[in-house]
Amino acid sequence: MAKQLFDKLSRECDRLINVLNDQSLDARDTADAAHEFKGMLSNFGLVQASKIATEIENSQKPSNAIAENVDRLEKSVSQGMRQVEEILRN
Amino acid sequence: MKIVIIDDNAANAMLVETWVQQIDNAVTVSFNDSAEGLAWCEANDPDLILLDQMMPKLNGIEFLKKFRALDTESTIPIVMITANADRQTLYKALEAGATDFLSKPFDPTELLARTRNLLRLRENHLELKDTIGRLHYLATTDTLTETSNRAHFFDRLTEEIDRTRRTGKPLSLAVMDADRFKLINDTFGHGAGDAVLKSLADTTKDVLRNHDIIGRLGGEEFAICMPETTLEEGIHVCDRLRSTIAENRVEMEGRTLKVTVSIGVSQFDPDSDTADSLLNRADFLLYRAKDSGRNRVVGVNDNKMSEFPIVAS
Numbered sequence: 001m002a003k004q005l006f007d008k009l010s011r012e013c014d015r016l017i018n019v020l021n022d023q024s025l026d027a028r029d030t031a032d033a034a035h036e037f038k039g040m041l042s043n044f045g046l047v048q049a050s051k052i053a054t055e056i057e058n059s060q061k062p063s064n065a066i067a068e069n070v071d072r073l074e075k076s077v078s079q080g081m082r083q084v085e086e087i088l089r090n
Numbered sequence: 091m092k093i094v095i096i097d098d099n100a101a102n103a104m105l106v107e108t109w110v111q112q113i114d115n116a117v118t119v120s121f122n123d124s125a126e127g128l129a130w131c132e133a134n135d136p137d138l139i140l141l142d143q144m145m146p147k148l149n150g151i152e153f154l155k156k157f158r159a160l161d162t163e164s165t166i167p168i169v170m171i172t173a174n175a176d177r178q179t180l181y182k183a184l185e186a187g188a189t190d191f192l193s194k195p196f197d198p199t200e201l202l203a204r205t206r207n208l209l210r211l212r213e214n215h216l217e218l219k220d221t222i223g224r225l226h227y228l229a230t231t232d233t234l235t236e237t238s239n240r241a242h243f244f245d246r247l248t249e250e251i252d253r254t255r256r257t258g259k260p261l262s263l264a265v266m267d268a269d270r271f272k273l274i275n276d277t278f279g280h281g282a283g284d285a286v287l288k289s290l291a292d293t294t295k296d297v298l299r300n301h302d303i304i305g306r307l308g309g310e311e312f313a314i315c316m317p318e319t320t321l322e323e324g325i326h327v328c329d330r331l332r333s334t335i336a337e338n339r340v341e342m343e344g345r346t347l348k349v350t351v352s353i354g355v356s357q358f359d360p361d362s363d364t365a366d367s368l369l370n371r372a373d374f375l376l377y378r379a380k381d382s383g384r385n386r387v388v389g390v391n392d393n394k395m396s397e398f399p400i401v402a403s
Binding site for chain 2: 004035
């Protein structure tokens with residue numbers, strides 16, 4: 001079950017990163033995607049990544065203006081997921 | 091207990107489901123599409139819904155409004171789980187019908203505690219509803235024959251009389267009595283008597299139309315309210331009933347009993363009748379049927395008490 005959850009989380013993270021990397025989203029759609037990401041990350045304990053998603057949500061900017069933040073978010077998510085994977089392996 | 095989880099984020103939905111599956115006797119159903127979740131909830135009987143707020147197409151508040159419009163008793167608990175921490179979202183959710191509210195990131199212990207509490211309330215409500223249903227049944231039903239008891243029959247007769255006065259459509263009443271019932275009881279015992287009454291009631295329900303109302307007045311006497319029915323039509327229905335009963339046999343501990351009934355029928359006169367006067371007249375006609383040989387139907391038009399053609403056995 002833990003592995004299934006991890007896989008599901010991993011897929012959702014990939015999906016939402018792809019959404020935020022889509023340069024055509026307006027400010028509202030970007031905020032909505034960031035909001036969803038924020039909630040999911042916080043539920044799974046990826047607090048730092050969740051904070052970055054909150055910043056993106058609150059910035060109220062379209063996707064073509066947040067590339068740097070999305071990059072930070074992606075790195076934070078990867079780091080968080082590695083930690084989760086490590087815990088699962090042990 | 092059926093717990094429905096609705097969250098467009100598959101990982102969130104799975105996480106919530108993983109936690110609530112720890113609850114004893116819980117069966118979980120999960121949806122990532124809120125419209126599909128709503129359709130399922132409308133068609134089935136969920137015991138609790140755990141609902142995300144921000145969802146495409148149909149968000150949590152919209153879901154609540156649509157679902158509560160159908161769930162008129164609003165007894166199914168719905169917990170909104172959202173990352174929206176502002177009070178406005180909370181107020182909107184509660185006004186739309188949310189029972190409780192959890193913020194993301196949710197504390198699993200809190201999620202389980204709130205869910206268990208709400209499920210306990212739901213169980214109590216269902217038990218209460220069941221008890222009320224049974225009490226209503228006992229208060230209105232003659233349990234031997236599964237027909238209306240006297241009091242409930244009178245209530246329904248009164249309702250039909252009111253409807254007749256409003257619409258101008260006819261109403262007829264019949265009173266039916268098992269012939270030589272005392273002899274059956276004395277010869278074969280009260281068990282046989284009960285079997286006969288049950289058989290009469292079952293046959294009557296089979297023969298009568300869907301909108302007719304049958305009640306047991308007491309002993310071996312039944313009343314039949316026939317809305318939108320003239321005297322002629324009522325006599326026809328009752329004679330069909332009489333002949334069906336006469337042809338039937340009641341099987342009782344290796345014995346086969348033949349039973350007949352006598353029936354008095356009268357039509358309601360809106361200018362002069364009350365429920366009591368209508369019943370008294372039908373009762374009088376029943377005894378005319380008994381006196382003139384039993385196993386027959388006697389009907390009289392309005393209050394004149396002049397005998398209508400007797401339908402012989």
